[in-house]
Amino acid sequence: MLEINNLAKTYKGGKKAVDGISMKVETGDIFGFIGPNGAGKTTTIKAVTGILEFESGEILIDGMSVKKEPIACKKITAYIPDNPDIYEFMTGIAFINFVGDIYQVEKGVREERVKKYADLFEMTANLGDRISSYSHGMRQKIAIIAALIHSPKLLVLDEPFVGLDPNASYILKNIMRDMCAQGCAIFFSTHILEVAEKLCNKVAIIREGKLVACGPLEQVKGDESLEQVFLELSGHGE
Amino acid sequence: MGNELKLLLRVEWKRLLDSLNPGRSKSRAGSRKTALFSAVVLAAAGLLIAYAVFYFVLIAQQLQKADAMRVLPELVMAICSFMAVFTSIYKVKGTLFGFGDYDFIMSLPVKTVTVAAAKLLMLYFMNLFFCVFLLLPAGAVYAYYESPGAWFYAAFLLLFPFVPLVPVVIAAVIGAAIHFVSAGFKHSNVVNLAVTLALFVGLMFVSFNTGNFFLNAAKIGGSFTAGFARVYPPAGWYAKALFEGNAVFLLLFIGVSLLTYLLFSYAAASRFKAINTRLAAVAAKSDYRLKELNVSSAFAALYKKELKRFFSSTNYVLNSAVGILLFTIASIAILFGGVDKLAVMMQMAGLKEMLVSFGPVAVSVFIALSCTTACSVSLEGKNLWLVRSLPAPVKLVFLSKIAVNLTLSVTASVINGTIFIIVLKPGLAGALLFYAVPLAYSVFTALMGLAVNLAYPNFSWTNEITVIKQSAAVMIALVIGLAAVAAPIAAIAALKTVHAVWVEAAAAALLACISAVLYRRIMTRGVKTFEAFE
Structure with a gap:
């Protein structure tokens, strides 16, 4: 579903944020992307979602190039950023409907999904309020509902559990599992290694823009915990 | 301290x-x-x-x-x-x-x-x-x-x-x-x-x-x-x-x-x-009940989003629609008070004659002052990721921004232009120019503002007033807009042998050509520029 080949991205000023990384996320995968702050996780995610341009390498979503067919790629992808900066001047329902319009989600399907996810995240009563009145967690929930409104084939999340209450985190994890069972692929970054260990079937560890480990979870961690592997690979092991 | x-x-x-x-x-x-x-x-x-x-x-x-x-x-x-x-x-x-x-x-x-x-x-x-x-x-x-x-x-x-x-x-x-x-x-x-x-x-x-x-x-x-x-x-x-x-x-x-x-x-x-x-504090009632959702096209959704953004900010409305407001006040003044009363108010003898000859260009200064697009790209700010990650072509995003500007300026041009024509009775050519010239300025201002903002964006603001009022893009767009109005007025004043109608018609035609070139550039190079914003 998602194929990253030799991706490299250098920011203005010469900082190499990502340096030739390659990985593959298959249908049904929950792929955890782990790394210390500033390792290149968000840069990679933004390149995948078409937000950031990159100078070399290739990103394919469902066989389509992000560079050559950006709109087609975006149509089957949903992205939830680490900071849910969504339109504060809209109400929650107006924002979700706006996203539904952009993805051209059929009216009945749209209403059904809004009901399903808004009820799940206990946001229904708040949908008529302006987003500027929402807490960080509520904005995050609206961003998640909007991302799910078009039933994406590839769900990309950047630190999705930061800011969510335990109940919402639990619901999101269940949604992620359900989506993968139905043939979707999930690619997400996280700092919470316990979550990655419990949720993912594949992980990649990035350090200073380079992949230091990538593959099925059991293969990457071997007999150790993911935390021990991460600390060793990120240069903080004993 | x-x-x-x-x-x-x-x-x-x-x-x-x-x-x-x-x-x-x-x-x-x-x-x-x-x-x-x-x-x-x-x-x-x-x-x-x-x-x-x-x-x-x-x-x-x-x-x-x-x-x-x-x-x-x-x-x-x-x-x-x-x-x-x-x-x-x-x-x-x-x-x-x-x-x-x-x-x-x-x-x-x-x-x-x-x-x-x-x-x-x-x-x-x-x-x-x-x-x-x-x-x-x-x-x-x-x-x-x-x-x-x-x-x-x-x-x-x-x-x-x-x-x-x-x-x-x-x-x-x-x-x-x-x-x-x-x-x-x-x-x-x-x-x-x-x-x-x-x-x-x-x-x-x-x-x-x-x-x-x-x-x-x-x-x-x-x-x-x-x-x-x-x-x-x-x-x-x-x-x-x-x-x-x-x-x-x-x-x-x-x-x-x-x-x-x-x-x-x-x-x-x-x-x-x-x-x-x-x-x-923002009022929150938390009593929403799910109801039927209105479905729109992608363009309509983006256009409605831009309109909501515009009217959600008093600063944005006042700074970008000040010209339209002045235009409307001037129209109401001449409709109910007549040109003579306005001339007395403004202490300008011969205002009627001036308006008949300079009118279409003179009122266009109000349009040049009404540029919502000059900060519309910068206003995406920390929300930029949204338009960049959604499957909406950048061209559509641009068109929605242009459409909001045109909604305001074209509406004002047509309504106020009609009032000016009724009061001034400038003849057929004059009447046509009272529509054509402000409309040409409307299109030019919207496109020029967008082009300037694409060249001079600022996404890292914490206070929207810094991009709405104090940004390089807004200032440059204002200077260009005013210069575009001043140029034909200067030409009318300088070319005394040529009738003002011809200068105004030429100005409208020239603006239409420049707008066509600007549109092309925005939809090609502008799109690439937007896609490269980090």
């Missing part, structure tokens, strides 16, 4: 300069942009001062005949004070209260009074602009014609920096009151916008009458200040200090200005948290 105030002011200055500096990167392209923008700003500043001097010389010549030369500095001081109130009211939210980094600033170990004083000082510095570009040239022209003694120079320069202080405090009080009251309503933005617009129209009315008063005063050789001082006593002290050599009034003016500033800083500090908390 002094050191902390200095540090806070330094941060505010850096932020202001950053919003003005189009070439933030240290690359060669960044330096080139900064250099180009600096050259444009310097040229515009030079032109503004030259125009002010030219205009004041014309007034001075009339005033000299009436032996009322002192009216000049008095009047310009009044205009500066008035402008300070007028333009600061809607800057209060975002600058003094409800600013973007409120949480961070208030968490610092800095006294609230210091924060309030720093924010008020920033408002004050922004208003020194009018004094530099208006009061200084007026003082110079007065000095040239009257050759006053040393006292005038000393007093003028001493008083000069204190002129906007009290008006800024007055604006802060009015602005805070408007925001405080409107914050209590469910649709606080709508209330805020309605009250501010009503105030805007009221101040326009006062300014017209003040202009009349000045000219009448000048004709009879009386003191303009006598009237203005009744409403605003410091104006009387200013005049007495300047022309009567009265040191007591000089000290009174400076003392009262400083005292007002300090008192307001302390008063604002005591209610600072309460006011900011109220302004930050």
Whole structure:
């Protein structure tokens, strides 16, 4: 579903944020992307979602190039950023409907999904309020509902559990599992290694823009915990 | 307090300069942009001062005949004070209260009074602009014609920096009151916008009458200040200090200005948290029930989003739709009062003849002032990721931004153009031009604003006013827009043998061609530029 080949991205000023990384996320995968702050996780995610341009390498979503067919790629992808900066001047329902319009989600399907996810995240009563009145967690929930409104084939999340209450985190994890069972692929970054260990079937560890480990979870961690592997690979092991 | 105030002011200055500096990167392209923008700003500043001097010389010549030369500095001081109130009211939210980094600033170990004083000082510095570009040239022209003694120079320069202080405090009080009251309503933005617009129209009315008063005063050789001082006593002290050599009034003016500033800083500090908390609060009912959803096309969704963004911000509406508002006020004035009454109000003999020949281009200045696109890209700010990650072609995003500008300017052009045609009866060619010329300017302004914002974006703002009012893109778009109106007017004035109708038709045709080129560039290079924003 998602194929990253030799991706490299250098920011203005010469900082190499990502340096030739390659990985593959298959249908049904929950792929955890782990790394210390500033390792290149968000840069990679933004390149995948078409937000950031990159100078070399290739990103394919469902066989389509992000560079050559950006709109087609975006149509089957949903992205939830680490900071849910969504339109504060809209109400929650107006924002979700706006996203539904952009993805051209059929009216009945749209209403059904809004009901399903808004009820799940206990946001229904708040949908008529302006987003500027929402807490960080509520904005995050609206961003998640909007991302799910078009039933994406590839769900990309950047630190999705930061800011969510335990109940919402639990619901999101269940949604992620359900989506993968139905043939979707999930690619997400996280700092919470316990979550990655419990949720993912594949992980990649990035350090200073380079992949230091990538593959099925059991293969990457071997007999150790993911935390021990991460600390060793990120240069903080004993 | 002094050191902390200095540090806070330094941060505010850096932020202001950053919003003005189009070439933030240290690359060669960044330096080139900064250099180009600096050259444009310097040229515009030079032109503004030259125009002010030219205009004041014309007034001075009339005033000299009436032996009322002192009216000049008095009047310009009044205009500066008035402008300070007028333009600061809607800057209060975002600058003094409800600013973007409120949480961070208030968490610092800095006294609230210091924060309030720093924010008020920033408002004050922004208003020194009018004094530099208006009061200084007026003082110079007065000095040239009257050759006053040393006292005038000393007093003028001493008083000069204190002129906007009290008006800024007055604006802060009015602005805070408007925001405080409107914050209590469910649709606080709508209330805020309605009250501010009503105030805007009221101040326009006062300014017209003040202009009349000045000219009448000048004709009879009386003191303009006598009237203005009744409403605003410091104006009387200013005049007495300047022309009567009265040191007591000089000290009174400076003392009262400083005292007002300090008192307001302390008063604002005591209610600072309460006011900011109220302004930050957004009404939430939490009683929504799911209902049928309206389905739109992707373009309609983006267009509605842009319209919502526009009307959600009083600053955005007032700064970008000021021309349309003035256009409508002018139309209503001539519809109900007739051109003759407007001519009397504006003290412009032969206004009807001028409007018939210059009209289509002259009213287009209102359209050039109404550019919503010049900050529309920058306003995406931290939401930029959204339009970048959604499957909406960039062209569609651009079209939605252009469409909002056209909705406002084309509607105003058609309605107000019709009113002008009904009142002026300019003949068939004139009537067609009353539609064609403003429409050509509408399209040009929308496209040019977008192109300029794509070249000079700023996504890292914390206060929207920095991109709506103080950004390089908005200033450049304003200069280009006004130059585009000034050029055909100058051509009509210069080419006396060619009928104005032909010049106006040529201007409309030329603008249409430039717009076509701009559209092409925006939809090709502009799209690539947008896709490369990081």
